[in-house]
Amino acid sequence: MDTFCTELFGVPEVEEGYRTAVVREEPTRKPRVNATSIRPEHPKRLDRRRSGARAEHRAGRRIIGIPAPMMRRPMSAAVRVGPRWMVPFTLAWLAIWTVQLTPVQLLLPLQLDTSGADWVSGVVSSGLVLGIGGLAGVVAGPLAGALSDRTAPGRRRRRIWALGGVWTTAVFLVLTGFVDGAWAVGGSWVGVSIGVAVSSAAFTALIADQLPSSQRGAASAAVGSSQAVGVVLGVGLVVLLGLGIRDGYVLLAVLIGVIGTGTALLLPDPPAAAPSAAQTRTSRTSSLRDRDFAWMLSGRLVTNIGNALGTSLFLFFLIHGLGQPNALAQDNLLLLIVVYTLFVVAASVVTGIVSDRTGRRRGLAVAATLVQAASGVVIAIVPTFEATLVAAALMGAGYGAFSTVGLAFAADLLPDEKDHARDLGIVTVTAALGQLIGPVLGAALVALVGGFWLVFTAAAVFSVVGGVLTSRARPAPESRSRAAVPH
Secondary structure (H helix, E strand, O other), X not given: OHHHHHHHHOOOOOOOOOOEEEEEOOOOOOOEEXXXXXXXXOHHHHHHHHHHHHHHHHOOEEEEOOOHHHHOOOOOOOOOOOHHHHHHHHHHHHHHHHHHHHHHHXXXXXXXXXXXXXXXXXXXXXXXXXXXXXXHHHHHHHHHHHHHHOOOOOOEOOHHHHHHHHHHHHHHHHHHHOOOOHXXXXXXXXXXXXXXXXXHHHHHHHHHHHOOHHHHHXXXXXXXXXXXXXXXXXXXXXXXXXXXXXXXXHHHHHHHHHHHHHHHHHOOOOEOOXXXXXXXXXXXXXXXXXXXXXXXXXXXXXXXXXHHHHHOOHHHHHHHHOOOOHHHHHHHHHHHHHHHHHHHHHHHHHHHHHHHHHOOHHHHHHHHHHHHHHHHHHHHHOOOHHHHHHHHHHHHHHHHHHHHHHHHHHHHXXXXXXXXXXXXXXXXXXXXXXXXXXXXXXXXXXHHHOOXXXXXXXXXXXXXXXXXXXXXXXXXXXHHHHHHOOO
């Protein structure tokens, strides 16, 4: 907060609230404090005091206790954090991505696969289950975020929602493993999607709540790299341990229950502050009516659809597109995921650091969508396993960079401080929705042409369109300048 006041006024803050005092700095004796007033000042006077703050400072005085409405103080002080914050935050996201994407990539396709000539129906069933779950998450994530934003002053806002989402996810993962049939699996997967969306909204809000702009890229890199590592961890454990579908779901439930609960308790969650009058008057739909925020959301949605089209049907592509036996396809799927993960992690770390230092998040995000588009082109032109490995590397590099820089860019574009959880919940759910629309659309395209070439072509097209939409969002000048300033 002291840094914020120095940047805004050129003077440090000593005290908060409406109490005002003028201190005359005298080198030979202790500062003498003049009479104070505890009455709230008229809004017009606040503007006059703001313009005169620098003049007072140059005259040898300091203004103490600039009122909160004028300061536009964040809900939580944005100070730099260390490993004690970053490590549990990264572990939380590692658990979330593992339990969400391992069923998407492996368990659900195996659970709903129909062998023989009717294999297309299995692809369609899998796509519909994921799509329905995605719609449930779209509603649950922003709703939970909005409710946590409006927690009563003095109470903690994020932890209870993170714990509730984690425990809901664990319960429905176990249920998903014990049911059969597309309808039963789809119903239980809705519960998993709701739990993941609620916990994701709570954890994502911590980026805007507690981190300065100069560390948002690093935190977003942790989110993006954890996504890829989570897939490898989950699929690797199931395949290498030889677990069946039911045991795989139980393992994931234990993982999210233990790690999710532990990290939610370890991460700080300061009590909610009382909103100012200006914040109370702000419309609850202000973010959705912000043009740049809306462009960013649309670009994020479309780019994630492109990524899902290029990755979510890999197992079906290996089995039915390349004609590999089921066991070999599972082993090769793990290899593809490892390659994808390496490039996601590398791109996430590099672009996160670069975006924090330069503040050029939009340009990096647009370039990443073009790299992702190249992946779909490669598989569509050369449908071989070797080409698929190359495509996995390109897809990983492009998506790793986009997910990291795009999330930091979204945090910079947040229009209203009091709605961090709701708005970042929308950002997270938008990405998740894209990842779940992709399989539905991909299944329809496979059924349309009886093959996979159109799926990968569409992945390239959606990626390019996502880059164009993202380029329409203009970054906030102050966010860019602050990100470029080392702290």
